[in-house]
Amino acid sequence: MNKFRYYFILIITTLSLFSCSKDDNTIEEVPLRDFGEQYAKDNDSIEKYLNNYYIEEITDAPGQPEDQDIKMTKIPEGGTQAPIMSLLNSPTFPKLLIRSIKLHEITYNIYYLVLREGVGEKPCDVDGIFATYKGTLLNETIFDQSFDPQRLWVLDPNAGTGSVFVEGWRQIFPQFRTGTYTESGLGDGTLTYYDFGAGVMFLPSGVAYYGSGQGSIPAYTPIVFSFKLYELRRYDQDNDGIPSYLEDIDGDGYVRTLPGGDSSTDDSDGDGIPDYFDADDDGDGFLTRREITVNGKLIPFESIPDCSGNTTNPDRKKKYLDKNCY
Numbered sequence: 001m002n003k004f005r006y007y008f009i010l011i012i013t014t015l016s017l018f019s020c021s022k023d024d025n026t027i028e029e030v031p032l033r034d035f036g037e038q039y040a041k042d043n044d045s046i047e048k049y050l051n052n053y054y055i056e057e058i059t060d061a062p063g064q065p066e067d068q069d070i071k072m073t074k075i076p077e078g079g080t081q082a083p084i085m086s087l088l089n090s091p092t093f094p095k096l097l098i099r100s101i102k103l104h105e106i107t108y109n110i111y112y113l114v115l116r117e118g119v120g121e122k123p124c125d126v127d128g129i130f131a132t133y134k135g136t137l138l139n140e141t142i143f144d145q146s147f148d149p150q151r152l153w154v155l156d157p158n159a160g161t162g163s164v165f166v167e168g169w170r171q172i173f174p175q176f177r178t179g180t181y182t183e184s185g186l187g188d189g190t191l192t193y194y195d196f197g198a199g200v201m202f203l204p205s206g207v208a209y210y211g212s213g214q215g216s217i218p219a220y221t222p223i224v225f226s227f228k229l230y231e232l233r234r235y236d237q238d239n240d241g242i243p244s245y246l247e248d249i250d251g252d253g254y255v256r257t258l259p260g261g262d263s264s265t266d267d268s269d270g271d272g273i274p275d276y277f278d279a280d281d282d283g284d285g286f287l288t289r290r291e292i293t294v295n296g297k298l299i300p301f302e303s304i305p306d307c308s309g310n311t312t313n314p315d316r317k318k319k320y321l322d323k324n325c326y
């Protein structure tokens with residue numbers, strides 16, 4: 001998912017969606033498969049995996065790169081190991097959970113394993129994350145991995161170069177927290193990480209590469225990412241002075257509207273543009289940035305007043321969200 005791969009995906013997508021007719025050189029569109037039918041297939045494959053594999057080992061090595069590495073292994077014939085599916089909604093870790101979303105006019109139930117939640121902050125679905133991962137197919141083939149904890153991935157699909165392509169990442173990472181780290185003292189930028197969030201996501205192709213495939217991933221193939229979330233970077237997508245994660249009004253960690261899915265619940269003026277992408281959040285004709293600027297300086301988020309000037313009532317309606325006030 002570096003920039004080269006990003007362009008590669010675009011090229012592959014273009015190639016796989018269109019094929020040239022030899023006779024007249026017109027471009028003939030090959031329609032994508034029906035999302036609902038493909039999801040049903042993918043979900044069967046994923047559930048089969050979860051019923052046939054167990055967790056052989058989770059590495060417990062605080063401060064080491066291999067901390068929270070997971071080894072998932074097929075249950076041998078007659079084996080009595082507990083399948084991963086048996087961890088569904090387990091009260092203890094590791095636990096298998098399901099995130100349900102509406103996208104492409106259908107409901108996706110995305111399975112993910114929480115090995116550890118992490119102790120820091122949660123990214124929202126358009127933030128940047130510093131994470132490592134290993135990507136595999138359900139047949140255990142590794143198709144990609146990244147080991148650098150200081151590499152930035154931007155979940156926002158509209159961030160251009162560096163944007164994460166896989167929708168599943170946007171859906172699952174906000175369920176995890178970052179950890180803590182210490183510097184080595186060598187002054188070489190080496191960091192040692194502790195207590196970060198770690199998990200595994202099992203993605204139907206509709207929230208991964210779908211009909212385009214990628215590299216060694218065939219088109220229409222479910223994929224698995226085991227991952228560790230070390231740090232995050234906040235963004236202000238609409239540059240209105242309020243970081244996007246603070247425009248998450250209902251606090252669920254998600255601010256976007258999904259194509260063919262539910263509208264964002266964070267659209268203060270109801271104009272169809274979610275707050276994180278709306279530079280005039282209350283639709284009163286005055287830019288949010290202007291409403292929260294005094295003497296050329298932005299008011300810190302915690303201190304933005306309501307219309308009466310109150311800055312302490314935790315239930316107050318901040319002025320940039322009050323269309324009767326500017």
Ligand SMILES: [Ca+2]
Binds near residue numbers: 236238243247275
């Ligand atoms: Ca903003």
Ligand SMILES: [Ca+2]
Binds near residue numbers: 268271272274275281
């Ligand atoms: Ca809006």
Ligand SMILES: [Ca+2]
Binds near residue numbers: 238240277278279281
């Ligand atoms: Ca906004």
Ligand SMILES: [Ca+2]
Binds near residue numbers: 282283285287291320
């Ligand atoms: Ca406004």
